[in-house]
Amino acid sequence: MKFSDMIYTRPELDETKTALAGMIDAFEQAADAAAARVAYMAVDAFTSRLSTMAALAYVRHSLDTNDAFFDAEQEYFDQNMPLLRELDQRLELALLSSPHRPALEKEFGALMFTDIEMSLKTFKPEIVADLQAENKLCSDYDKLLASAQIEFDGKKLNLPQLAPYHQDKDRGVRKASTEARAAWFMSHSGTLDDMFDRLVKTRTQMARKLGYENFIELGYYRMQRNCYDRDMVARFRRAVIEHIVPVTDRLKKEQASRIGVPSITVYDDPFNFPDGNARPFGSPEQIFGHGRKMYRELSPKTGEFIDFMMGGELFDVLARAGKSGGGYCIDFSDYKAPFIFANFNGTSDDIDVLTHEAGHAYAAYCARDIIPAPLRQVTYETAEVHSMSMEFFTWPWMDGFFGEQTAKYKYSHLAGALIFLPYGCMVDEFQHRVYERPDMTPAQRNALWLELEGRYRPWLDLAGFPFYGGGRRWQAQSHIYERPFYYIDYCLAQSTALAFWAEDRQNHAAAWDKYQKFIDSAGKNTFAGLIDSAALPSPFEADTLKTVAAAAVKWLDENARF
Ligand code: ZN
Numbered sequence: 001m002k003f004s005d006m007i008y009t010r011p012e013l014d015e016t017k018t019a020l021a022g023m024i025d026a027f028e029q030a031a032d033a034a035a036a037r038v039a040y041m042a043v044d045a046f047t048s049r050l051s052t053m054a055a056l057a058y059v060r061h062s063l064d065t066n067d068a069f070f071d072a073e074q075e076y077f078d079q080n081m082p083l084l085r086e087l088d089q090r091l092e093l094a095l096l097s098s099p100h101r102p103a104l105e106k107e108f109g110a111l112m113f114t115d116i117e118m119s120l121k122t123f124k125p126e127i128v129a130d131l132q133a134e135n136k137l138c139s140d141y142d143k144l145l146a147s148a149q150i151e152f153d154g155k156k157l158n159l160p161q162l163a164p165y166h167q168d169k170d171r172g173v174r175k176a177s178t179e180a181r182a183a184w185f186m187s188h189s190g191t192l193d194d195m196f197d198r199l200v201k202t203r204t205q206m207a208r209k210l211g212y213e214n215f216i217e218l219g220y221y222r223m224q225r226n227c228y229d230r231d232m233v234a235r236f237r238r239a240v241i242e243h244i245v246p247v248t249d250r251l252k253k254e255q256a257s258r259i260g261v262p263s264i265t266v267y268d269d270p271f272n273f274p275d276g277n278a279r280p281f282g283s284p285e286q287i288f289g290h291g292r293k294m295y296r297e298l299s300p301k302t303g304e305f306i307d308f309m310m311g312g313e314l315f316d317v318l319a320r321a322g323k324s325g326g327g328y329c330i331d332f333s334d335y336k337a338p339f340i341f342a343n344f345n346g347t348s349d350d351i352d353v354l355t356h357e358a359g360h361a362y363a364a365y366c367a368r369d370i371i372p373a374p375l376r377q378v379t380y381e382t383a384e385v386h387s388m389s390m391e392f393f394t395w396p397w398m399d400g401f402f403g404e405q406t407a408k409y410k411y412s413h414l415a416g417a418l419i420f421l422p423y424g425c426m427v428d429e430f431q432h433r434v435y436e437r438p439d440m441t442p443a444q445r446n447a448l449w450l451e452l453e454g455r456y457r458p459w460l461d462l463a464g465f466p467f468y469g470g471g472r473r474w475q476a477q478s479h480i481y482e483r484p485f486y487y488i489d490y491c492l493a494q495s496t497a498l499a500f501w502a503e504d505r506q507n508h509a510a511a512w513d514k515y516q517k518f519i520d521s522a523g524k525n526t527f528a529g530l531i532d533s534a535a536l537p538s539p540f541e542a543d544t545l546k547t548v549a550a551a552a553v554k555w556l557d558e559n560a561r562f
Contacts (some may be wrong), residue, residue: 033103169338182467359390384493
């Protein structure tokens with residue numbers, strides 16, 4: 001099935017509610033475990049259809065945010081999905097209290113029921129209007145960023161199209177393009193402050209209606225944190241400050257002397273080498289051609305996967321006006337097909353689409369026949385292990401994308417993995433402190449961000465830009481608006497991906513085998529359980545970051561020949 005042949009039809013709310021309620025009735029009235037199973041599987045098939053339609057609307061809306069039809073459909077889902085939560089909750093309660101639960105638990109595993117218990121803590125009918133308001137604010141943020149039309153280099157560019165200029169060899173171009181980007185954000189700073197303020201207040205109100213002190217506890221339940229808590233996350237962040245910040249500080253100083261600047265300003269930050277960053281060569285077709293070869297050579301199953309993706313036109317990667325920013329991988333479960341969305345811009349980010357996003361898609365592909373849906377679902381840090389590790393497993397094929405610039409690419413990639421950790425933890429700490437004190441003013445939030453910049457990225461020179469120097473960098477980080485607390489997941493996953501990288505250097509066959517098993521047991525185990533059963537170092541252990549960083553730094557020092 002090709003993406004263009006997938007037919008979207010709006011699931012009408014009343015029909016959906018009636019059908020779902022009837023199926024839940026059947027589950028509740030099941031005479032025996034076999035009948036309960038049949039009834040539950042019917043609900044699963046029905047909700048799979050619903051999620052496929054929601055995903056199709058989301059993707060087609062993000063492909064062209066100016067398309068009035070899908071704009072209306074996205075709004076329809078934003079408004080109506082919260083209204084279905086009440087029925088979801090009825091099903092969840094019925095599953096937990098079912099006399100047939102032992103039989104279902106035996107077949108599907110206990111984790112599914114733990115996660116249901118957690119999900120029940122995130123909803124009451126009283127918060128429907130708040131969920132609708134939250135959805136609308138997130139869509140508004142997305143639309144605002146997609147609407148950016150910035151005059152630069154004689155063209156009108158959106159944010160992804162402007163991005164390559166931030167890595168230009170000419171320092172003047174980097175500075176001017178960064179100024180243009182910052183000026184766009186500054187011209188919308190009032191709206192961005194207001195949107196976030198409303199999001200914080202809406203989320204806090206929801207949390208209080210559900211009986212929590214603030215949004216943090218609710219945020220953790222919504223992220224299905226089923227194997228670690230706030231204290232463990234706080235310890236992880238402290239370990240990053242202790243073991244990673246000094247390393248990145250050194251790497252950044254080396255970068256400054258390599259590119260010949262006195263300090264790393266925001267416009268030098270992404271620029272790694274005096275003769276320019278590694279850029280992939282060739283047209284998008286050539287890049288995809290090599291991507292196909294790479295996955296066919298990596299393993300028989302990845303070969304099957306890439307043929308499936310390319311045959312189904314399951315990539316949309318070219319940047320266009322009106323297209324949403326960023327990149328993501330999403331599932332059309334009825335078609336058993338993942339889909340990858342990206343904005344190619346001529347930088348090494350384009351290759352991440354074929355490694356990072358394809359890592360997500362590969363895990364989804366491996367799980368595509370598993371039913372019911374909860375057994376395919378993984379928490380986000382596990383999902384990011386899939387993607388971030390794939391970035392490293394595909395290293396041997398990088399010369400086909402970067403040619404003689406491959407050494408520069410690998411160096412930047414590995415150094416970037418370390419440099420990312422403090423940034424990711426800063427985003428996480430920012431969110432904890434914002435939701436702890438929801439009445440902070442926008443100015444206080446900016447001051448907080450600046451304070452964190454000083455602690456996590458002491459090497460970064462913010463002078464000369466009201467946007468950066470004024471502590472507003474966070475307004476460009478969509479997760480802070482749209483996906484609260486989804487950021488530490490990248491950091492935890494990075495720690496594991498670096499462990500896979502180190503094992504892959506020692507023994508590729510064994511490391512790949514371990515990775516495939518990690519993917520295959522994903523829906524059946526928690527993140528901590530998966531780490532444990534793969535005998536990988538846990539990011540929550542005191543020495544893990546120190547050890548993984550030491551291995552990476554050793555490699556960087558040995559390979560820093562530019
Ligand atoms: Zn990802």
